[in-house]
Amino acid sequence: MSAAPTKPLLLRTLACEDTAGATPIWVMRQAGRYLPEYRELRQKAGSFLALCRDPALASEVTLQPIRRFGFDAAIIFSDILLVPDALGLELGFVDGEGPVLGRPLRTAAAVAALPSFDPARLAHLDEAIARTRAELPAATALIGFTGGAFTLACYMVDGRGGDFWQARRMLHAEPDLFQRIIDANATAIASSLAAQAAAGCDVLMVFDSWAGLAPRGREEELLLNPLRAVMAQLRAAGVAQPVIAFLRNASHLAAAAAATGVACLGVDWQSDLGALSRELGGRVALQGNLDPAVLLTDPATVAREAQRVLAAYAAPAGHVFNLGHGVDKETPVANMEALVAAVREGSGAARG
Ligand code: 1CP
Numbered sequence: 001m002s003a004a005p006t007k008p009l010l011l012r013t014l015a016c017e018d019t020a021g022a023t024p025i026w027v028m029r030q031a032g033r034y035l036p037e038y039r040e041l042r043q044k045a046g047s048f049l050a051l052c053r054d055p056a057l058a059s060e061v062t063l064q065p066i067r068r069f070g071f072d073a074a075i076i077f078s079d080i081l082l083v084p085d086a087l088g089l090e091l092g093f094v095d096g097e098g099p100v101l102g103r104p105l106r107t108a109a110a111v112a113a114l115p116s117f118d119p120a121r122l123a124h125l126d127e128a129i130a131r132t133r134a135e136l137p138a139a140t141a142l143i144g145f146t147g148g149a150f151t152l153a154c155y156m157v158d159g160r161g162g163d164f165w166q167a168r169r170m171l172h173a174e175p176d177l178f179q180r181i182i183d184a185n186a187t188a189i190a191s192s193l194a195a196q197a198a199a200g201c202d203v204l205m206v207f208d209s210w211a212g213l214a215p216r217g218r219e220e221e222l223l224l225n226p227l228r229a230v231m232a233q234l235r236a237a238g239v240a241q242p243v244i245a246f247l248r249n250a251s252h253l254a255a256a257a258a259a260t261g262v263a264c265l266g267v268d269w270q271s272d273l274g275a276l277s278r279e280l281g282g283r284v285a286l287q288g289n290l291d292p293a294v295l296l297t298d299p300a301t302v303a304r305e306a307q308r309v310l311a312a313y314a315a316p317a318g319h320v321f322n323l324g325h326g327v328d329k330e331t332p333v334a335n336m337e338a339l340v341a342a343v344r345e346g347s348g349a350a351r352g
Contacts, residue, residue: 010072010141011202014242014263014285016318023310023319023347024072025340026143028266029326030065031077034333037064048093052078055127062132066140068333069340073141073203076129076196080147080207083188084156086121087114097160104159106166111180117188119195126199133200141203144196148208148247149185149226156181164213171218179221186226190233197239205244205266206230209325212249223247224256231261244287248325251276258284269324274312281315289324290339295331299338306342321347 010024032038038061045051052058061077081099085091090102105111119126133142147155157167157178171178193204206227214222227245234243246266247257257265258280265280267273267288277286294305306321313319321343327336 006139008072008139008141008202010320011242013318013320014203014244016282016285018317021347023321023343025321025343026071026073026075027065027323027327027336027339028075030069030071030075031061032327033329034327034331034336035064035068036333037068048079048099049091052082053124055124055131058124058128059131059135062128063135066136069336071140071340073143074132074136075143075145075205076125076132076201078125078128078145080145080152080209081155082122082125083117083146083185083192084152086117087156087184087188089156089159099155099160101155101159104166105156105181108174108177111177111184114181114184116184117191119191122192122195126195129196129199129201142201143203143205143244144193144199144201145205145207146189146192147185148206148211148223148245149182149189149230150214150222151208151210152185152189153178153181154210154213156185164210168213171215171222182222182226183229186229187233189226190230190237193230193234193243194237194239197234197241202241203244204234204239204241205246206262207246207248208250209246209248211247211253214250219250219253219256223250223253224260227257227260227262235261244320246287254280264318264320266322267324271324272312273309274314277313277315277319281313281318285318285320286313286315287320287322289322292323292325292328292331295323295327295335295339297335299335302335302338303342306339307346310343310346 058077062074066074081091154164154167158164242263244264245262248268251271264285269289269291273289290309
């Protein structure tokens with residue numbers, strides 16, 4: 001009798017299965033500017049957006065950190081702002097500043113004119129996913145992603161990152177208008193995630209990175225209902241992949257978010273992983289939460305702090321090691337190597 005094919009460690013962990021102490025590791029923004037091979041390819045491509053839109057290059061950039069560090073998951077190289085771009089908001093990238101939407105949503109007329117999301121506009125992403133899945137080892141999971149409805153709305157109204165004053169003004173002054181954007185986003189998110197699943201992603205992640213900016217008392221309408229809507233639309237469409245939700249700086253919502261049907265919650269580095277794992281462990285997996293600044297120190301400090309995170313997690317299963325936010329571009333490669341080694345040693349020999 002042949003052995004059953006081994007389910008990737010990340011998938012077993014997301015299902016809160018017993019992994020005999022083995023903890024999977026991947027890192028948010030693991031493909032990016034701290035890697036010399038990324039900088040080289042980005043220069044060749046000419047721009048960040050050219051990299052995203054070329055399936056062969058996007059796939060290559062996705063695979064770079066897997067070859068170098070052997071992470072348990074790859075995350076497809078793309079950006080949360082490609083969905084607003086596909087909705088006609090005209091994404092550009094200003095060197096030294098970052099992504100900018102050329103046609104931000106400021107008026108009722110602009111919101112009314114928003115088209116429905118057509119996943120065919122991101123066909124290059126599907127192709128990058130298919131190519132990447134074909135290249136990846138079977139044990140390495142592939143993650144597809146979008147932004148969360150609120151985070152996307154923040155960028156769509158302001159047009160760029162920062163304090164999102166225009167979006168925050170609109171949600172108080174014109175709550176119905178802001179809500180229309182949120183609702184449209186939830187549908188677009190579900191549609192994009194379903195397309196990414198169909199193209200070959202094993203896991204789906206929603207980055208609601210600016211969840212912490214939602215005013216207290218408005219979390220249901222701005223954060224939780226849209227997440228529930230995304231989950232309902234995915235499941236209605238027959239998409240069975242586990243979903244990781246990252247509501248950054250909103251750990252007061254963790255119990256409610258855990259009840260939406262997601263498999264896992266991302267935990268930012270300001271939150272208490274130990275307390276959350278005692279409260280929610282077994283019900284959902286938790287992903288996190290090393291402070292990315294630790295990766296700017298030295299290998300010994302990295303190893304010590306990685307152990308601290310591993311030790312903080314208090315449930316018997318369901319810990320996905322990650323940072324509490326994305327890796328910084330000044331991170332030395334040697335520190336990332338030290339992190340992976342520390343997590344592999346610290347989480348026991350029993351892997352695979
Ligand atoms: O080369 C460069 O200068 C581009 C930098 C860069 C990269 C590497 C951007 C611009 N996006 C990305 C890729 C990216 N973005 C990934 C790839 C996969 C991986 O993790 O390796 C992912 C998952 C994202 C997601 C993303 N984009 C988020 C959510 C996660 C987070 O960090 O909070 C957000 C908020 C964005 C918007 C965005 N895209 C890029 C930048 C610099 C920003 C932030 C803009 C701002 O707020 O000012």
